[in-house]
Amino acid sequence: MSLIDRVRVMVLGDSGVGKSSFVHLAAHGEPIKSPGWTIGCVVEVKLHEYREGTPEQTTYFVEFWDIGGSNNHRNARHVFYNPCHGVILVHDLTNRKSEENLKKWLQEVLNRDKPNTPLYTSWASNYDDWDAENFLGSTQLPILVIGTKLDMVEDRKFVSRSSNLASQFGADEIVLDCRQVRYLAAGTTNAVKLTRFYDKVIEKRDITETMNSYPERSSTSTSPLLSSRFYSVPHQD
Numbered sequence: 001m002s003l004i005d006r007v008r009v010m011v012l013g014d015s016g017v018g019k020s021s022f023v024h025l026a027a028h029g030e031p032i033k034s035p036g037w038t039i040g041c042v043v044e045v046k047l048h049e050y051r052e053g054t055p056e057q058t059t060y061f062v063e064f065w066d067i068g069g070s071n072n073h074r075n076a077r078h079v080f081y082n083p084c085h086g087v088i089l090v091h092d093l094t095n096r097k098s099e100e101n102l103k104k105w106l107q108e109v110l111n112r113d114k115p116n117t118p119l120y121t122s123w124a125s126n127y128d129d130w131d132a133e134n135f136l137g138s139t140q141l142p143i144l145v146i147g148t149k150l151d152m153v154e155d156r157k158f159v160s161r162s163s164n165l166a167s168q169f170g171a172d173e174i175v176l177d178c179r180q181v182r183y184l185a186a187g188t189t190n191a192v193k194l195t196r197f198y199d200k201v202i203e204k205r206d207i208t209e210t211m212n213s214y215p216e217r218s219s220t221s222t223s224p225l226l227s228s229r230f231y232s233v234p235h236q237d
C-alpha cells in the first residue's frame, strides 16, 4: 500500500447556484444526473497531479467539500470548515445577489474558529467600496471564483470580464454551463485555471494549515476520511 496526500477545498455559495453541479463535473468529468438540495455537506474526491510534467510531480487527492447553501444550516456548517486549504466560491451569473453574497461566504469561512461572531458586520454597504485586502488580512487562502449558468445569460459580453470579487482578490474565475463537459475539457483555459488553483492549494497548504485553529482530526474519529491526512491506495508497480 502507498499513501497519497490530500488537500481540502471548501465549495461555497448560495443554495441553487450550482455548487454540486460544478463539483460533479470537476471531480468526475461528466455532468451530474439529478442534483438535489445538499443537506449538510457532501465530499467528492479527485486525483490531481501536482506540477505535472516536472521532476516534482506528485499525486494528490483534492477533496471538494460541497456545503449545502441553505440558510437554515448557517449556524451549524462551520463544523465543516477546518481544515480548509482553499475555497471555491460559486455564483449564478443570472443572479447578481448570489455574487454579492460570496463575501458573506468568505467571511464565514475566514471566521471559522469564531462561529459565534456576528456575520457580515464589517461589510461595506457599497460593494465597490469593499476593501478586499483589509478583509482577507494575512490569509493566503487560495480562492477560485466560479460563475455558473452561462447558458442562461442573454448577453455574453456581460460576463467576459471577471466578477468584482475575483478581480478584488486577484483570483481566477471560470464561467461555464455545468451541464456541458466541454467547459472543463482537458487543454481548455478553464482546465488550466483549475490545475493552477489545485497546485496553489497544495503549495500553500502548510501556511493555510497553521491558520486552522481546530485540532485537525481526532484520533478517535471513526471516519477514515476524517481521521487521516492520507488515503491508502494499493501499490501500482
Ligand SMILES: Nc1nc2c(ncn2[C@@H]2O[C@H](COP(=O)(O)OP(=O)(O)OP(=O)(O)O)[C@@H](O)[C@H]2O)c(=O)[nH]1
Residues within 6 Å of the ligand: 013, 014, 015, 016, 017, 018, 019, 020, 021, 022, 035, 036, 037, 038, 039, 067, 068, 069, 070, 148, 149, 150, 151, 152, 176, 177, 178, 179
Ligand atoms: N442551465 C443551467 N442549470 C444549472 C447550471 N448549473 C446548475 N444548474 C441547475 O441549477 C440547479 C441547482 O444546482 P445545484 O448544483 O443543486 O445547486 P447547489 O448550489 O448545489 O444547491 P444547494 O445544494 O442547495 O446548496 C439544478 O437544477 C441544476 O441542474 C448551469 O450551468 N446551467
Ligand SMILES: [Mg+2]
Residues within 6 Å of the ligand: 019, 020, 021, 036, 037, 038, 066, 067, 068, 069
Ligand atoms: Mg448542492
